[in-house]
Amino acid sequence: xxxxxxxxxxxxxxxxxxxxxxxxxxxxxxxxxxxxxxxxxxxxxxxxxxxxxxxxxxxxxxxxxxxxxxxxxxxxxxxxxxxxxxxxxxxxxxxxxxxxxxxxxxxxxxxxxxxxxxxxxxxxxxxxxxxxxxxxxxxxxxxxxxxxxxxxxxxxxxxxxx
Amino acid sequence: xxxxxxxxxxxxxxxxxxxxxxxxxxxxxxxxxxxxxxxxxxxxxxxxxxxxxxxxxxxxxxxxxxxxxxxxxxxxxxxxxxxxxxxxxxxxxxxxxxxxxxxxxxxxxxxxxxxxxxxxxxxxxxxxxxxx
Amino acid sequence: xxxxxxxxxxxxxxxxxxxxxxxxxxxxxxxxxxxxxxxxxxxxxxxxxxxxxxxxxxxxxxxxxxxxxxxxxxxxxxxxxxxxxxxxxxxxxxxxxxxxxxxxxxxxxxxxxxxxxxxxxxxxxxxxxxxxxxxxxxxxxxxxxxxxxxxxxxxxxxxxxxxxxxxxxxxxxxxxxxxxxxxxxxxxxxxxxxxxxxxxxxxxxxxxxxxxxxxxxxxxxxxxxxxxxxxxxxxxxxxxxxxxxxxxxxxxxxxxxxxxxxxxxxxxxxxxxxxxxxxxxxxxxxxxxxxxxxxxxxxxxxxxxxxxxxxxxxxxxxxxxxxxxxxxxxxxxxxxxxxxxxxxxxxxxxxxxxxxxxxxxxxxxxxxxxxxxxxxxxxxxxxxxxxxxxxxxxxxxxxxxxxxxxxxxxxxxxxxxxxxxxxxxxxxxxxxxxxxxxxxxxxxxxxxxxxxxxxxxxxxxxxxxxxxxxxxxxxxxxxxxxxxxxxxxxxxxxxxxxxxxxxxxxxxxxxxxxxxxxxxxxxxxxxxxxxxxxxxxxxxxxxxxxxxxxxxxxxxxxxxxxxxxxxxxxxxxxxxxxxxxxxxxxxxxxxxxxxxxxxxxxxxxxxxxxxxxxxxxxxxxxxxxxxxxxxxxxxxxxxxxxxxxxxxxxxxxxxxxxxxxxxxxxxxxxxx
Numbered sequence: 001x002x003x004x005x006x007x008x009x010x011x012x013x014x015x016x017x018x019x020x021x022x023x024x025x026x027x028x029x030x031x032x033x034x035x036x037x038x039x040x041x042x043x044x045x046x047x048x049x050x051x052x053x054x055x056x057x058x059x060x061x062x063x064x065x066x067x068x069x070x071x072x073x074x075x076x077x078x079x080x081x082x083x084x085x086x087x088x089x090x091x092x093x094x095x096x097x098x099x100x101x102x103x104x105x106x107x108x109x110x111x112x113x114x115x116x117x118x119x120x121x122x123x124x125x126x127x128x129x130x131x132x133x134x135x136x137x138x139x140x141x142x143x144x145x146x147x148x149x150x151x152x153x154x155x156x157x158x159x160x161x162x
Numbered sequence: 163x164x165x166x167x168x169x170x171x172x173x174x175x176x177x178x179x180x181x182x183x184x185x186x187x188x189x190x191x192x193x194x195x196x197x198x199x200x201x202x203x204x205x206x207x208x209x210x211x212x213x214x215x216x217x218x219x220x221x222x223x224x225x226x227x228x229x230x231x232x233x234x235x236x237x238x239x240x241x242x243x244x245x246x247x248x249x250x251x252x253x254x255x256x257x258x259x260x261x262x263x264x265x266x267x268x269x270x271x272x273x274x275x276x277x278x279x280x281x282x283x284x285x286x287x288x289x290x291x292x293x294x
Numbered sequence: 295x296x297x298x299x300x301x302x303x304x305x306x307x308x309x310x311x312x313x314x315x316x317x318x319x320x321x322x323x324x325x326x327x328x329x330x331x332x333x334x335x336x337x338x339x340x341x342x343x344x345x346x347x348x349x350x351x352x353x354x355x356x357x358x359x360x361x362x363x364x365x366x367x368x369x370x371x372x373x374x375x376x377x378x379x380x381x382x383x384x385x386x387x388x389x390x391x392x393x394x395x396x397x398x399x400x401x402x403x404x405x406x407x408x409x410x411x412x413x414x415x416x417x418x419x420x421x422x423x424x425x426x427x428x429x430x431x432x433x434x435x436x437x438x439x440x441x442x443x444x445x446x447x448x449x450x451x452x453x454x455x456x457x458x459x460x461x462x463x464x465x466x467x468x469x470x471x472x473x474x475x476x477x478x479x480x481x482x483x484x485x486x487x488x489x490x491x492x493x494x495x496x497x498x499x500x501x502x503x504x505x506x507x508x509x510x511x512x513x514x515x516x517x518x519x520x521x522x523x524x525x526x527x528x529x530x531x532x533x534x535x536x537x538x539x540x541x542x543x544x545x546x547x548x549x550x551x552x553x554x555x556x557x558x559x560x561x562x563x564x565x566x567x568x569x570x571x572x573x574x575x576x577x578x579x580x581x582x583x584x585x586x587x588x589x590x591x592x593x594x595x596x597x598x599x600x601x602x603x604x605x606x607x608x609x610x611x612x613x614x615x616x617x618x619x620x621x622x623x624x625x626x627x628x629x630x631x632x633x634x635x636x637x638x639x640x641x642x643x644x645x646x647x648x649x650x651x652x653x654x655x656x657x658x659x660x661x662x663x664x665x666x667x668x669x670x671x672x673x674x675x676x677x678x679x680x681x682x683x684x685x686x687x688x689x690x691x692x693x694x695x696x697x698x699x700x701x702x703x704x705x706x707x708x709x710x711x712x713x714x715x716x717x718x719x720x721x722x723x724x725x726x727x728x729x730x731x732x733x734x735x736x737x738x739x740x741x742x743x744x745x746x747x748x749x750x751x752x753x754x755x756x757x758x759x760x761x762x763x764x765x766x767x768x769x770x771x772x773x774x775x776x777x778x779x780x781x782x783x784x785x786x787x788x789x790x791x792x793x794x795x796x797x798x799x800x801x802x803x804x805x806x807x808x809x810x811x812x813x814x815x816x817x818x819x820x821x822x823x824x825x826x827x828x829x830x831x832x833x834x835x836x837x838x839x840x841x842x843x844x845x846x847x848x849x850x851x852x853x854x855x856x857x858x859x860x861x862x863x864x865x866x867x868x869x870x871x872x873x874x875x876x877x878x879x880x881x882x883x884x885x886x887x888x889x890x891x892x893x894x895x896x897x898x899x900x901x902x903x904x905x906x907x908x909x910x911x912x913x914x915x916x917x918x919x920x921x922x923x924x925x926x927x928x929x930x931x932x933x934x935x936x937x938x939x940x941x942x943x944x945x946x947x948x949x950x951x952x953x954x955x956x957x958x959x960x961x962x963x964x965x966x
Contacts, residue, residue: 017676019246112219119244121202121216200678206534213893247675252682258674262665266658266687273650281638288635
C-alpha cells in the first residue's frame with residue numbers, strides 16, 4: 001500500500017482524462033463571435049489538423065495562457081479555433097481587442113452546449129484534432145510556451161505527415 | 163354557447179394541471195439523474211446539490227434531453243461518453259470495480275469465519291485439555 | 295528576532311527529543327537507571343521549547359509580522375484577533391506546529407500523571423513518543439518551516455481563507471489533533487509493552503484512561519468538523535465522505551474497537567495481542583490521515599498546499615513507523631502470552647466479533663478512499679468514489695454492530711448460554727420489532743427509516759433494561775441511591791456512549807429519510823411555500839463587516855403550526871481574498887432544523903434561495919456529544935486515579951479466578 005501511495009504522489013487527482021481521445025470530435029455548428037461573419041462548422045475543418053481552444057473573457061488563466069496562443073498562431077502550423085464558452089458577445093469582443101486575437105475563427109458558445117459535447121468542465125482547455133476529425137489530445141489548464149514547444153508542435157507535425 | 167366556454171375552460175385547467183404535473187414529474191426525473199452525476203468542479207457534490215455554473219449547465223442539458231423523450235439511462239450514458247466514468251457519482255459496477263463493491267463483504271465474511279473457526283478450535287482444544 | 299528564536303527553539307526541541315528518544319530506551323534495555331531517569335526531564339525540556347516556539351509564532355500572528363512568510367500567506371491586518379490566533383493553524387506549516395505542540399501536551403501529561411507506573415515502562419513510553427516528535431520536528435525544520443522569512447516583507451497578508459474565519463476554526467483542529475495525537479499515547483504504551491515483554495491487566499488499566507480521553511476528543515473533533523461544515527458551507531450537508539473526513543473516521547472506528555478491547559484486557563487479561571495490534575493500527579491510521587491531507591494524493595476541500603516532496607517525507611515516516619511497529623509486533627507478540635479461556639458464546643467472543651466488524655468498517659472506508667488512486671496508479675482509468683458508495687456499503691456493516699451493542703452487556707464473561715440471554719432480551723426485542731412494524735405499516739415510514747428507528751429503540755431499551763436489572767439487584771440494607779453511586783463511572787460511561795449512538799442513529803435515520811430541500815428564485819416581497827412552510831422574503835440590506843461586505847436577506851418563515859421565525863441568511867464578499875461566501879440561517883429545534891441559504895443573485899434582482907427542512911437534525915449533534923461524554927465519564931473512573939501500585943490487586947484477581955475455575959463455578963464476571 002505504501003508503494004501505491006508513493007506512486008500516487010506523482011499523479012494529479014484533479015485532472016480528469018477525456019474519454020473522447022481517439023474518438024470523432026463532435027459536429028458543432030455555431031455562430032461566430034464577430035457578428036455577421038457566418039457560421040462555424042467543425043466539419044469544415046476536415047482534412048486539416050487543427051487546434052481548438054476553449055476560452056472565456058471572465059477566465060483568469062485564459063489571460064495567462066494568451067501569449068503562448070498568440071505564439072502558436074503566429075507559427076501558423078495549424079489553424080487555431082477559439083470556442084468562446086459561456087460568455088457574452090460584448091465582453092468577448094472587448095477582451096479580444098484588449099489581449100489580441102490568436103484565433104483564425106472564434107465560435108460563440110454562449111450557453112455552453114457545445115462545450116458539453118466536448119466534455120469541457122473548466123476553462124481554459126485545448127484540443128488537437130486530426131485530419132480525419134478525431135480528437136488526439138486534450139489539455140486542461142493554461143497552455144505555456146513549454147507545452148506549445150514540447151507537446152503541441154510535435155503532435156501537430158506528426159499528424160500533418162500522417 | 164356557454165357550455166362550449168365551460169368545456170374550453172375545463173380543458174384549459176386540465177391541461178394546465180397536467181402540465182404542472184408533468185413539470186413536477188420532469189423535475190423529479192432531472193433530480194434523479196442529477197443525483198447520480200458528480201459536479202466536476204466542486205468538492206464531493208452531485209450536480210443536484212451544486213449551484214456551480216457547470217452543474218447548472220449539465221442539469222439544463224439533462225432537462226432538455228429528458229423532455230425530448232430520452233430515458234434517464236440515456237442521459238447518464240450521454241454524460242459518461244463525454245466526461246468519462248469519473249462523472250458518475252456512484253462508481254459503476256464493472257470488472258475493475260468489483261473489488262471495490264464486493265471487497266467489504268468478502269472481508270467481513272472472511273473475518274467472521276476466521277474468528278468463528280479460531281474460537282471453536284480453541285474451545286475444543288481447551289475442552290480436550292480439561293478432560294485430561 | 296522572535297521568529298528566529300522560535301526556529302532556534304524548535305532545533306533545541308529536536309535535540310532534546312533525540313535525547314529523550316534514545317537514552318531512556320537504551321537505558322531500559324541495558325538497565326541503566328541514570329539513563330532511564332533522563333526520560334522525564336528530557337521530556338519536560340522538549341515540551342518547554344516546543345511551547346516557546348509556538349508562542350513565538352503566536353506572537354508573529356498577533357503582531358501582524360508579515361515578514362514571516364507563513365503569517366503573510368494566512369493572515370491580514372484587518373483580521374480580528376481571535377482569527378489571527380486561529381490562522382496559526384490555518385495552513386500546512388502552522389498546523390504541523392500545532393500537531394507537535396499537542397504531542398508535547400500529551401507527553402507532559404504522561405510524564406506528570408505516571409507516578410504509579412514503573413520507571414522503566416515510563417521511560418519506554420516517553421522514548422517512543424519522543425521519536426514521533428523527532429519525525430515531525432525534522433519534517434518541519436527541513437521541509438515546512440513556519441518561521442521562514444519573507445524578504446522583503448509583505449505590506450499586508452493574504453488573509454485567512456474566509457471559510458475558516460469562524461468559531462469552528464478556533465476549536466475544530468485543536469480538538470481533532472488532541473484525538474489523533476492522543477492515540478500516540480496508546481501506541482507508545484503498546485510499543486513499550488512489546489519492548490518490555492510485560493503485557494498484563496495492569497498495563498491495560500494504565501492504558502485505558504489515556505485512550506478513552508483521546509477517543510473522546512476525536513469524537514468531539516469529528517463532531518465539530520461536521521457541525522461547522524453544516525452551517526458554514528451553505529448547502530446543508532454535514533458529512534461528505536470526503537477523503538479527509540474518512541481519514542479521521544477510520545482511526546475513530548479502530549479507536550472504538552481499541553477501547554472495547556482494552557476493557558477486556560483489563561478485566562480478563564485476554565485479547566492482549568488484539569489490543570496491541572489495534573493500538574498500532576489506530577495510530578497508523580492517524581498518521582496516514584496526516585499524509586493524505588498534505589501530499590496532494592487525493593482531492594479534498596481540506597487539502598493543504600500540496601508538495602510531492604513533503605508527501606515523500608511523510609510516506610517515508612509512515613513506512614518507518616508502521617513497518618517498525620508491525621515488525622516488533624510480529625517478533626514479540628507471541629511472548630506476550632495467550633489470554634484466558636472463554637467459550638464460543640461469551641462476552642469475550644462477542645467483543646471479538648465487534649472488533650472484526652469495526653475493523654472491516656475501517657478497512658472498507660480505506661478501500662473506498664484509496665480505490666480511485668489505486669486505479670489511477672495502475673493506469674486503469676479514473677473513477678470517483680463518493681457518498682453513494684460509502685452509504686451503500688457502510689450501513690450494512692454497521693447493522694450487526696448496533697444489534698450487538700444492546701445485547702452484549704447481558705452476556706456473561708467466559709461462558710453463557712445463548713438461550714438464556716435470548717429469553718432475557720425477548721421482551722425488548724419484541725417491543726422493538728413491533729415498534730418498527732408500527733412505524734412502517736402504521737405511520738407509513740419507509741422501511742429503511744423504520745429499521746433505523748427500530749435499532750435505536752432496541753439499543754435504548756437494552757440500556758434501560760440493563761440499568762434496571764443492575765439497580766434492582768440491591769442487597770439488604772442498601773438504599774437505592776447508595777447503590778446507584780456505588781456503580782463505577784465506567785458503567786455509566788458505557789451506558790451513555792451506547793445511548794449516544796442510539797440518539798445519533800435516530801437523528802441520521804430521520805434526517806436522511808425525511809429531509810426536504812427546495813430551490814426557488816425570489817425577489818424582495820415575494821414568498822413561496824415549501825414543505826408546508828411559507829418563506830417570505832421581506833428585506834434585503836447591505837452590511838459592512840470587519841473584513842467583508844455582505845448582502846443580508848431577511849425572511850419571515852411561517853411554520854405549519856403557526857410559529858413565525860425570522861431568518862437572516864447572508865451572502866458575504868471577503869475583500870482581501872475576493873471570495874464570496876454563504877452564511878446560512880438555521881433555526882434549530884428539538885424535532886427539526888429549518889435551513890435557509892442564499893445562492894447567486896440573478897440579473898433581474900431575484901435571488902436563488904434554498905430552503906431545507908431537516909427533521910431531528912439536532913439529535914445527530916446531541917448523540918455525538920453524549921458519546922463523547924460517555925468516554926470522558928469512563929475515563930474518570932476512580933480506579934484510574936489511584937496512585938498506589940496495584941500489583942497486589944492483580945495477583946488477588948488471578949488467584950480468585952483460579953479458585954473459581956477449580957471449583958467449577960461458571961459465575962458471572964465482576965461488575966462491568
